[in-house]
Amino acid sequence: MAEPSEDQADAFFHALADRTRRDIMRRVLAGQHSVSALAAKYDMSFAAVQKHVAVLEKAGLLTKLRSGREQLVSGDVAAVRSVASMLAELEQVWRGRIARIDELIASDTGQED
Amino acid sequence: MAEPSEDQADAFFHALADRTRRDIMRRVLAGQHSVSALAAKYDMSFAAVQKHVAVLEKAGLLTKLRSGREQLVSGDVAAVRSVASMLAELEQVWRGRIARIDELIASDTGQED
């Protein structure tokens, strides 16, 4: 099954619909960071950042790897790509419309045959 | 300015983080539909669907064109593409990480010069 479920899509888009979480994604796609290293970057409590990370993790956009007392966070580029592929599917629907319009024009100008 | 603001990104992802709204996008990318034609497709009140359409419109993902007493709704494929481009930017951040790792390896094996 190459295409993710609607539940997955809900989780993906919801997770990305927050600028702090998008910023976290940028950082953890660029390289590993511990949760507290991430928390230090934002003007909010550690718990708030930890919850953002949890939302992204549940959506499958990042993974955590325990290293001693730290939890090293990495972005999952494959998940990002699968979100992009959902949008590509949407675009395909639109291309279908264009194809249908072309057919219509063709059957209008070149009436017969 | 080719890249949209963070506010735009919030609106885009939030708008797409609902399966009914994604389904509406599929329909209106495939072709024009009146708001009530859309509403007829879902097991919820007209007002609920109208609010979903309004959310998508505010995000800039679709446009409405008044035709008599109907409001014809069309999906904006350019907006869909600009969401996709935001994800492409995220992916670029990740490519940057890989490039940096490669540099590290290069400077490690080929130590001098």
Add this chain to the structure above:
DNA sequence: ACAACGTACAACCGATTGGTTGTATATTCG
């Protein structure tokens, strides 16, 4: 051993979400 650190999670709070019903306003049809 124990203090400091890194993380997780519960409880709480105001704001927002996704739904409802009801009302108002144009527009079309007979």
Add this chain to the structure above:
DNA sequence: CGAATATACAACCAATCGGTTGTACGTTGT
């Protein structure tokens, strides 16, 4: 004109969201 249709929007409601503080627990360093 009056009735039916298509839309918009306000008011309301339960659930979720994004933030807070406080507590608990394993790990590290002295």
